Amino acid sequence: MDYKRIELKNGAGLNIISTGKFKTGFLSLNFIRPLSRGENAKNALLVQVLRRGCEGLETQQKINAELSKNYGMRLEPIVRKRGECQVFGFYCTMINNSFAFEGENIFKNAVTIMEKLMFEPLIADGAFLEEYVESEKRNLKNYIAAQINDKISYSIKRASEEMCACEPYALSAYGEAEDVDGITPRELYEHYRLIIKEAKTEAFYVGSEDEDTLKAAFVHLRALSKRPADTLPKPVVTGDVKEVRRVTEELKVAQGKLAIGCRTGITEGDALYPALVLANALFGGTPVSKLFMNVREKLSLCYYVKSITDKLKGVMIIAAGIENENLDVTLKEIEAQLSALKRGEITEDELTAARAALRTSINSTLDSGAQTEDYYLTKTINGDTSSPLDLLLRLDAVTTDEIIAAANTIKYDTIYFLKGTEGGADDEQ
Amino acid sequence: MSSETRITKKTYETLGEELIRIDHKSGLTALVVPKRGFSKMYAVFAANYGSVDREFKSDATDGFVVVPDGIAHFLEHKLFEGKDGNAFEKYAVTGASANAYTSFDKTAYLFSCTDRFKENLEILLDFVQSPYFTDENVKKEQGIIGQEIRMYDDHPDFRVLNNLLNLLYHEHPVRVDIAGTVESISHITPEILNTCYDTFYNLSNMVLCIAGDVDIDEVVSAMDEKIIKKPSSHIERKAINEPDTVAGTMTSQPLEVAIPKFMLGFKDICGEFTGRAAQKNDYLTEILMEMTAGEDSDLYGDLFGRGLINKNFGFEYYRERNFALSIFEGESEDPAAVRDAIFEKLALLREDFDEEAFNIAKKNVYSRMIFQFNSTDNIANSLISCYFNDIDMFEGIEMIKAISKEDAKARLLSHFKEELAALSVICPANDK
Numbered sequence: 001m002d003y004k005r006i007e008l009k010n011g012a013g014l015n016i017i018s019t020g021k022f023k024t025g026f027l028s029l030n031f032i033r034p035l036s037r038g039e040n041a042k043n044a045l046l047v048q049v050l051r052r053g054c055e056g057l058e059t060q061q062k063i064n065a066e067l068s069k070n071y072g073m074r075l076e077p078i079v080r081k082r083g084e085c086q087v088f089g090f091y092c093t094m095i096n097n098s099f100a101f102e103g104e105n106i107f108k109n110a111v112t113i114m115e116k117l118m119f120e121p122l123i124a125d126g127a128f129l130e131e132y133v134e135s136e137k138r139n140l141k142n143y144i145a146a147q148i149n150d151k152i153s154y155s156i157k158r159a160s161e162e163m164c165a166c167e168p169y170a171l172s173a174y175g176e177a178e179d180v181d182g183i184t185p186r187e188l189y190e191h192y193r194l195i196i197k198e199a200k201t202e203a204f205y206v207g208s209e210d211e212d213t214l215k216a217a218f219v220h221l222r223a224l225s226k227r228p229a230d231t232l233p234k235p236v237v238t239g240d241v242k243e244v245r246r247v248t249e250e251l252k253v254a255q256g257k258l259a260i261g262c263r264t265g266i267t268e269g270d271a272l273y274p275a276l277v278l279a280n281a282l283f284g285g286t287p288v289s290k291l292f293m294n295v296r297e298k299l300s301l302c303y304y305v306k307s308i309t310d311k312l313k314g315v316m317i318i319a320a321g322i323e324n325e326n327l328d329v330t331l332k333e334i335e336a337q338l339s340a341l342k343r344g345e346i347t348e349d350e351l352t353a354a355r356a357a358l359r360t361s362i363n364s365t366l367d368s369g370a371q372t373e374d375y376y377l378t379k380t381i382n383g384d385t386s387s388p389l390d391l392l393l394r395l396d397a398v399t400t401d402e403i404i405a406a407a408n409t410i411k412y413d414t415i416y417f418l419k420g421t422e423g424g425a426d427d428e429q
Numbered sequence: 430m431s432s433e434t435r436i437t438k439k440t441y442e443t444l445g446e447e448l449i450r451i452d453h454k455s456g457l458t459a460l461v462v463p464k465r466g467f468s469k470m471y472a473v474f475a476a477n478y479g480s481v482d483r484e485f486k487s488d489a490t491d492g493f494v495v496v497p498d499g500i501a502h503f504l505e506h507k508l509f510e511g512k513d514g515n516a517f518e519k520y521a522v523t524g525a526s527a528n529a530y531t532s533f534d535k536t537a538y539l540f541s542c543t544d545r546f547k548e549n550l551e552i553l554l555d556f557v558q559s560p561y562f563t564d565e566n567v568k569k570e571q572g573i574i575g576q577e578i579r580m581y582d583d584h585p586d587f588r589v590l591n592n593l594l595n596l597l598y599h600e601h602p603v604r605v606d607i608a609g610t611v612e613s614i615s616h617i618t619p620e621i622l623n624t625c626y627d628t629f630y631n632l633s634n635m636v637l638c639i640a641g642d643v644d645i646d647e648v649v650s651a652m653d654e655k656i657i658k659k660p661s662s663h664i665e666r667k668a669i670n671e672p673d674t675v676a677g678t679m680t681s682q683p684l685e686v687a688i689p690k691f692m693l694g695f696k697d698i699c700g701e702f703t704g705r706a707a708q709k710n711d712y713l714t715e716i717l718m719e720m721t722a723g724e725d726s727d728l729y730g731d732l733f734g735r736g737l738i739n740k741n742f743g744f745e746y747y748r749e750r751n752f753a754l755s756i757f758e759g760e761s762e763d764p765a766a767v768r769d770a771i772f773e774k775l776a777l778l779r780e781d782f783d784e785e786a787f788n789i790a791k792k793n794v795y796s797r798m799i800f801q802f803n804s805t806d807n808i809a810n811s812l813i814s815c816y817f818n819d820i821d822m823f824e825g826i827e828m829i830k831a832i833s834k835e836d837a838k839a840r841l842l843s844h845f846k847e848e849l850a851a852l853s854v855i856c857p858a859n860d861k
Contacts, residue, residue, distance in 0.1 A: 021466035023445070023799050061730035065789075068725040072793030076740075095799045101792070101830075139739050145687035146760065149585055252685050252858050253583040255576065288521035297515075300572030303580055321580050349521070356524025363543035364469045368804065420583075 001366050003376060003387065006211070011227035012201040013380060014218065016211055017372050023096055025107055025207030026369030028078065029114055029221070030089035031199040032381060034233050035081065035168040041175025042183060042191045043088045045133070045140050047077035049188065051090070052132040055120040063117070070109050071095050075117070081173035082378050083312025084235035088173075090114050093369070096208060107209050111217035119196070119220040127186035141177045148251075151418065152304070155257035156317050159416035162247045163261030167236045169313055198228055202380050206369040232381065237314040239265025241411045248417045257418040258330060260318040264409045268311040268382060274394040275406035280309050281354035282403070283341050283410075284318060288353045290337040295320060301330050312381070316410060324419055331415070344404040351400070358395060362388045434649060441823045446802060448823060449645055455656040459637040459648060460812050464805055470641030471541045471805040472550055474557050477636075477817045478629035479534040480609075481602040481751065484667035488660075489627035493667055496625060497616040498602075499574070499609015502531040504622055506570050507562055508538065516556040525549040533603050534750035536629075537813060541806065547647040554637075554655035560626045562619035575611050585686045585855045593756070596677040596851035597696040601669050603752050633661040638812035640805035669751065673698040674848070679765075681854040688739075690855040691764035693771060695845055697753035703818040707748060712794055712829050713840040714746040714755055719790035720783070721774050721845075722757060728774040737761050737770070750818060755844065764854045775845045782838050795829045 001021075006014040033043060057063045067073050073094035080087040094110045097103075122129050148154050157172075164170040203221055205214055215222070241263055266276045284291035284307030295305045305320035322330050365388045366372050379385055435452040451459040480501050486493045509516045509529070520527040525542035538557050542549045581587040587606075595604050608614075639648060675696055697714075701707045722728050722744055732738040742759035761767050801807050801822075815822045 019466070021464075022803050024803055059730065060733060061725060061727070064723075064725035064729070068723065068789050068793055071796040073796075093800070095796045099796075099799055135734070135736065138736060142688050142739060142760070147687075149686050149690075151583055151685075255579040255583055286521070287517040287527070296573060297569075300569050301576075303573055303577040321576060323576070323579075349518075353518075353521030353524075356522065357526065358524075360524045360526055360541070360543050364541065367467050367469045422583075 001372070003385065004211070005380070005385065006215070008222055010222070010224050012221055012224055013203065014214065014221070015202060015204045015376055015380065016214060017204070017206040017376065018208070018210070019206065020208045022207060022369055023099065024369065025094050025096060025110070025205065025209065026091070026373050027094070027110055027114065028089060028091040028204045028373055028377070029118055030087050030202050030204070030377065031195050032085050032087050032202065032232065033195070033199050035084050035086045035171045037171055038179050040086055040171050040173065041140070041179040042188060043086055043195070044079045044174045045136055045180060045183060046188060046192055046195070047079060047088050047090065048136040048140060049128050049132050050117050050121055051077050052136065053122045053129070054116045055122065056116065057113070058122060063113070066113060070104070070106050071100065073106065073110055075110065075114060079173045082381050083310070084168040085232055085381050086173055087377065090117060107213070108217050115218065115220040121192070123189065127184070127189045128192075130185045133183070133185040133188060137180050137183065140174065141180050144172070144174050144177050144180070151251070151253055151257050152319065152321065155259040155416060155418045156319055158249070158418070159259035159261040159317055159414060160315070162245065162416055163315065163414040169235065169315075197225055200230060200232060201227060202377065204373045204377060206372045230383070235313050237265055237267055239263050239314070239409055239411065241413045244412045245414045247414060248419055250419045250421050252422055253418070253420040254422045255321045256324045256327065256420045258320045258322060258327065259416045260334070260412060261414040261416065262316040262318065263314065263411050263413050264309065264316055264406075265314045266406065266409055267314045268384070272402060272406045272409070273311070274391065275398045275402035276309065276409070277358065277391075278354050278395065278398055279341065279403050279407040279410070280307055280316065281358055282346060282350055283307050283338065283407070286353060286357040288350070290341060291318070291334065294337055295330060295333050299329070299333060301326050301333070312378070327417060338410065341407045342404065344400065346400060346403065355395065359392060362392050436645070436649070439823070444802060444823060444826060446823060451645075451649060451652070453649070453652050453656060455652065455658045456632040456661060457635060457637060457652065457656055458816070459639065459652065460816060461643065461645060461648060462640040462808050462812070463643065464641050464808070467642055467805055468543045469541050469805050470543070470546050470639070470643050471539065471809045472553060472637065472639045473537045473539040473809045473813055474553050474637050475535055475537040475635060475813045476629050477534070477634045477750070478536050478625075479532050479749070480605065480607040481533045482629065482666055483602050485628060485664060487628040487664045488662045489624055494624065496621055497609065498605045498613040499607070500617055500621065500625055501536055502608045503570065503574060503614055503617050504625055505529045505531045505536050505538070506574060507566065507622060508557055508560060510566055511556055511559050511561050516552060519552045519556070520549065523549050523552070531607055532749065533607060535813060535817060537810070539809070546643055547651050550648065550651045551655050554651060557630070558655070558657050560623065562622045564619060567617060567619055567622070571614055571617070574608060574614055578606070578608050578611055581606065581608065583684070585684050585690050588682060588684060589690050589692050589758070589853050589855045592680050592682055593692045593694045593851060593853035596680055596853060597675050597694050597754060598752070599672050599674070599676045601671045601752055628662060628664055631659065631662040631664070632656070634664060636813060636816045638809045638816070640808035640812070675851050677851060679852045681856050683858040684855050685858050686855055687857065688760040689762065689764055689857065690758075690760050691767065692756050692758040692853045693768050694851055694853070695755040696849045697748070697755065697844060698849065699843065702748055702751055702753055704820070707818065708820045708825070709828060709832070709836070710840065711746055711748060712825070712832055713837050714844065715794045716787065716790045716832065716837055717841050717845065718744040718746065718755060718757070719793050720786045721778060722771060723790060723793065725789070726774075726786070728770060732767060732770055737763055737767055764852060768850070768852050772847055772850075775841070778841060782834065782841075784834060787834050787837060791829060791832060795826060798825045798829065
């Protein structure tokens, strides 16, 4: 599988990951901006509004009919947070042309429809259509509100927000409901024009079509004005914590959710980064990690317990679902396991396991079109083009001393607990 | 049972896939789909045994026995533990990622890896064949699974489905959560686990499915070395007397959600849940659902325009060994209005069956089949149900192409009936 980034004359990136192993293709077209309060809601709303209609395909139903004719290709808005950047645009998955009944060029149609949606929007009087903007504002607000439905991801999100309260990292990729309210169709259109002119722009394709076909298909992308030099800010990274904060919120749920926000201060470019990847695997990244073996298997306190890191931001979250009354004993055990790791109590078996698990997970990345795209997209934000296999080589060179050093960068910042209060007075049907 | 291992190979040209079937001398069948160019190798060892198998008799029992709800899932957790440590620890050494799952009708143990395949396969075959249940380790698991059940109790996606099944079915054990309840699992003992194990973990009731760039000789030799031949057990599952009506038509449960979640289900009473007829029904039903409420349909456009559904709207035909239902699901401030609109659209389709929409829907269902063959995980997992339920997934794309308008119309009339439908809603807890 070959990765190549072609920089177009205007500075936009065309990223190709050529592979014949899939029966389908994965395509995406993204704008990348620094996360900022207010603009995040606009960007998230923008792609939803663009998906409602464009020149020639004026309604969502007409767009969907076109996608359906092309063998039900999926073409949807995608909004992501990567470090302190917001990435927004469209992605599309389609079957390869070789599977078409009547020789249709499904790939070319995918690029054409995607570009039409992105670059030929419906405009009336210097503004987007009010009907679409208002309807998508409502959908976006509902989406933001519905983030509470999945309590695990919700508690992890809340822990990050509390920990990084004064940093862009606390911002959501979808914005805040109250910011969505005030956006007018005209303001959104003006914002769109700014994005089209200035935002870092990266297209991706994972599949079997070749470079020339891809270049030829992206007509609008090539015609964009010259992009300004890359101005994406580096995220705020700190390893310092003055005091550990505790935040508890109550929700009418059966199971309490613990999420501990930690700082490591280590990001992908740092020399200690591969050691931190290993430290995380040892601590809570696998089903034989210290957390899993002790908090779950030995003490039976939970069903899930894990630690996850963000390689762009230098933070870690430790998460577990527990009974309310077990909070203290769980915290004590997690701390005991972290201390053991920091003291270098790592057996040869644990180390072998962590290395082996990482090898499998990293080697598997390129077996999925979507994962492959996401991997390289994150890389373009860093301006780094190393492959997953490069990280494997770096991991091989890590020593135990480095792992201990990396473990010792992990510092609690915020202990967040979503306390379950199910069975309250107004619980009746 | 033959005393020789037989290997047969079938090539599917259009799809560009190959299926290798190993009828092992032990009585176990293995199915392998070689995926060249993929790094990941994926293997699943599964038993045709799930949460609905609560009443049965076999050579291991004394007449019919009723076992505690949730025991198939409990057994799945427990098999990871052996006399000499747990399977996760063994996989820790090789780096494979191991897991397991239990559905209403099957239990599957799996690993994925990018190297040391044979060694990993041997670990899998070993631990699934080495039950080890003690009072102590059963008790420990009651704590862990108790937390898993509590997690599902809060999860709107699980609750909305379970409530729907309770509306559609009167007697069928699919009414009970796969994991059981904190109460039901408290009755589980090593003895009952052994009875279930001896009954269902029999080679004639199991299959091994593999997808990835593997060496067939290694698969056969791992089977030769590890498969323990046992006399095949005769399993008799108690017949389920499920009436051809629904038990209820509407339910609503308050939970911590922002917008109400709903599932509209149509109970399938056709009785064909395995074999070629069932497979054809899968495609017919999906085509019909696509025509009714696909993203390009008038209905979808109208509901979306009126703010009655959002992008989370979808549908699925859900079939397992002895039941099936069609589900339309989503989030809506007014689920009853969505249900009524779907009813109306179905009535309209019965009057006027749009041929062009039918052809486009067919293309959509066809494309979903092709997507299935993109991942080793999907392939191996689909193979299990196909094997147990006597279905050839590779024939799927040709079967879809051959489906006629008349077939679809007939299915529309027999399956999508209002009197076989029910609506399950999860509403926000603070809504009074």
